[in-house]
Amino acid sequence: MTDPVLSVRNLTIEVMTATGPARAVENVSFDVARGEAFGVVGESGSGKSLTMLAIMGLLPVGQVRVTAGEILLEGRNLLNLSFDELRAFRGKQVSMVFQDPMTSFNPVIPMGAQIGEIVRIHQPAATADEVRRRVVDLLDLVGVPDPERCYRQYPHEFSGGMRQRAMIAMAVANDPALLIADEPTTALDVTIQAQVMAVLAKARQRTQASMILVTHDLGLVAESVDRIAVMYGGRILETGGVDAIFEAPGHPYTVGLLKSLPRFDRAVDTLHAIPGQPAMVGNRPSGCLFHPRCGLGEGRVDCRARMPELLNATPAHWVACHARGETARWATRIDVDLRQRASALDRAVPGFSESQPLLQVENLHTHFRVARSRGWGREVLRAVNGVSFAIDRRQTFGLVGESGCGKSTLGRTLLGLHRATGGRVVLAGRDVAQMNRSRSRDLRRMMQVVFQDPYASLDPRMDIHDIVAEPLMINEMRDDARVRELMDRVGLPADAARRKPAEFSGGQRQRIAIARALALNPELIILDEAVSSLDVSIQAQVINLLKQLQQEFGIAYLFISHNLAVVRHVSDRVAVMYLGRIVEVGPSDLVFNDPRHPYTKALLAAVPVLDARRTRTKFVLTGDIPNPVRPPSGCAFRTRCALAQPSCARAVPELTAQGHPEHFAACFVAASNTPIRT
Amino acid sequence: MSAGIAMAMLGCLIAAMILIPALPGYDPYGQNLSAGYTEPFQTIEGKLYLLGADALGRDLVGRLALATRVSLAISVAAVAISMTIGVTLGLIAGFFRGPAETAIMGIADLQLSIPRVLILIAVTAIVGPNLVNLTLLLGLTSWVSYGRVARAMTLSLREREFVLAATTQGASPIWNIRKHLLPNVMPQMVIVGSFELGQIIILEASLSYLGLGIQPPLPSLGLMISEGQTALEINPWLSVLPGMVIFIVVAGVQFISQGFTAEGADARTSAMAAP
């Protein structure tokens, strides 16, 4: 076995907090072999990004410092190097692809010059022409169309996906030995994510670089790396081959993560939710970091007493758990338990089917007049362009789509936050649009909302009691007992009432937002990406809570999300949107198991799945999502569609039934059910 | 920390301003021609002139105390007026948008397109300089910074999810403004105000120096400097001392303002700690 490219030994990093220095990363060790793809998985606050920045020598000066350990790159300890010595490594031996392609480029320098810069720094002898040719080659390698023209363009003229391709081009410009990709696709849509991961793989193949892929997305690592390390609270809890770990996880935390993940390749009715809150910096439990949330080690003395060391279960699989021999049996017990809870849930859901749906949306349009990006005047953005669907009482209706598809605008139009340009919204048999302002306001109170951003949804100056009480106060129905009851229902401690939102974590804030949405006893709650910003383990808690509340209060949900697995998990029926229109709608099982629209098929194919061994026809949708202001004529999807015919450009396809009376797709060729070839 | 020191410094000065004129012998208007241009720490006719006397032999301590009180009163009142106008207009412009916003921001831009000193000079020339006019004018011409910040904050706050959620629960615009916008805008307004206070003190002194502010016989710091300038070669203290008072007051206010700003930044970046 050759020497590893990178060897991290006992790395410890301290950050300054309000209460003094605290260890954010503790005693972390791992190796990355030559040519290997290594994944680092963890939720927010796990210390994974800090570890990567430490390797690059890019920790923020003054606030964060390495207090112990070694980082050996090609045998040299990077921590002993001066700034200038380290400079020779950065961008040459080791380079990094950052998370946010929007802000990681300098907005006032042309793209070509920014990529050329990394070449010029490390090859001072290269002439301007050589640098230019190298950059154009690189842009070509990562699949940026028309590299000559893009060379002169500025970052804001690139789409997110194109920027991330350019970032990869920059990272591999000097054939680095190690490439660090820190959440490289988190900011991107799923079809674009698939493109970027393919480009990353290609670039890596070309340069033979080793790679560290840092992500919170278990599916992504399953598909892209050989070995992984699972980090929690600044430590590695488990490391080994990706197949071995996903097959037989050795640490209860890993078990919990895997079981809290909604899967759309496998029907699971209830998610396992790891209880409690993650161990944040400066507030870490003593003993085993994970013991306050652990279901396996409950009651064990040594778990509370000391942090277990990372020991090998098999020669290539290391686990830091006192009870690691019992993990497998415990995992089976969870499965049994989940199945029992799921069947209890099934029995409880009444087979409701009313003749009249709760909400009926007919041919809804929401158009905006936006300033032209070039030239004079304004043009029309058809954010929602003729959408019809219905939601039954007690049902969850899922709405999926990528950015710019109009799903959030649709939700806000229903709430009355945008004015509908056309169409009808009938709520409980009454047309919302035809009422006067105050009557429609009364009706809309039956519809409440939980938004995505847990930080922006709560007024930072109000305390929790006042936030939950606000809907009641607005409607002059002050009722403190009800506020306490609501807080209790969503699992907030009673002493939360007089505290401010800043003291709560993202998951708890969403609970507060849910309590607020419940206050007026709504019939329908619109969940606009309500769990999207949460970590997997917290996400599972909130999803389970939502299901429980639905059962208890008989609420219907409109569940808007870009995350297909989550939508699959929660929805009874689902609609897929693309550029302002619904392209496919039907019962959740049918749409996900037997998708008819090529876009639905592409979306499903683009989502990384845990089951790495499952061979599937992986096909990558080409091109960017078109500008919604100027969508393609006819079928808006035809520009990216593998099945597109010339006729698709001429007319907009209607939703037609697809082999089941409730399953519809809007495609001219879908009916022929031609399999998509890669 | 340094804000504390500044606070103490300002406090001493203000206490001195209030207490000293109450003592006998510090009449700001009492003339004594034989004591004209007395330098500090000199005794004339058995009376100690701690900081000297002006051309008419008026004791400088008494005059400085009164002048500082006048300057501070005018400036604080002007800040209160301009903050009220600015917050109101900024909230209206940011929340209701439309023609109201166009009009309000148009006036703001127009006002910014003439230096504030020139507006004040021109309008004072017309309405005539006196204490009330000066206060009103300073207040009326200084609303723009509050208005712009309040509007910018309102624009972003009104799209924040907690305001949208309240709207879907049936909240009226008045409710949203009262419960959500104002409480979130005001802390920033206090920061702007603490910065503006220093600026207004200097502006008031400048106008009085130009002869367009407070009129004699009422003493004013700017006016005293201007009067002293004619006797620069005889007794420079007549100009230097009032200037030092302005410096101490403005520096103190700036220090406190910086403390506010830093605190504000802290509160924004770090989560609020439990009490």
Add this chain to the structure above:
Amino acid sequence: MTRFVLFRIGQSVFTVFGVLTAAFFLVRLSGDPTALLLPEQATAAEVAALRTELGLDRPLWLQYGLFLGKALQGDFGMSFRQHSSALGLVLERLPATLELALTAFVLGIGMAFVAGLALRLSGSRRLRALFYWIAFVRQAIPIFWFGLLMILLFSVSLRWLPSLGRGGIEHLILPALTLATFEFALYLRLLDAAFSEQQTQDYVRTAYAKGQTRARTILQHMLPNALLPIVTVAGINLGVLLGGAVVTETVFSWPGVGRLIVQSVSQRDYPVIIAGILVTSVVFVLINLLVDLLYAVLDPRVRLS
């Protein structure tokens, strides 16, 4: 870009028009100027004659129209006190004001950039504290008092430089320094704040990740971005500079527009006041326009849209 330029030009024209309108109605508010122009014992007939001559007997909207028409031709009437055109008097003084303001601006912003870059490039906390103290102290001192202290030191005590009037370069030094130090304090803090904001941007981390040196990251990456917010507030600061110039001119008896306006106020010479304010506004609006166009050129996000 064209749209932006045309929009800004339109806005500038509107501003000048607004200033004219405001000036007209303010003067009308002030009452009848005949009392100022005629001796106290003037007869009613004399007053009426003068009112006709000045057009005060016509309807207000007509007076306004005439005023606008004349103003567009550069005619603001004759000075009440000196028998020459108001605009002529102002334009005569304009070069002196521009000389003072421009010298102070270039000097002040030059010093601010040297200091700002020096403290960034050196990364020295002590240097930063020193510059911040200087800026802090300077900003707490009113311009006119600072000018007086300069006179006291360099003219009265040391007798190195003249304290009054305009002439050779030695006359310019004190007033220019008075204003320039003020500009220095202003721009140093702005520049440093802008740099601090850029420091935390992701693209800076990207530059270091490429292996770029500290100096080049500061100069090539951060500086162009740090300039943008400074240019944005340049308009307001220009107003502060011109306002400061008015006061400075009075302290040093510098024969500029500001001093003329202040003198005219005490003489209630309205045509000169209006002409003076209008000329200042036009200069101000023009420079602001240029600065905004500069911003558009500096920021490709504006330039290319």
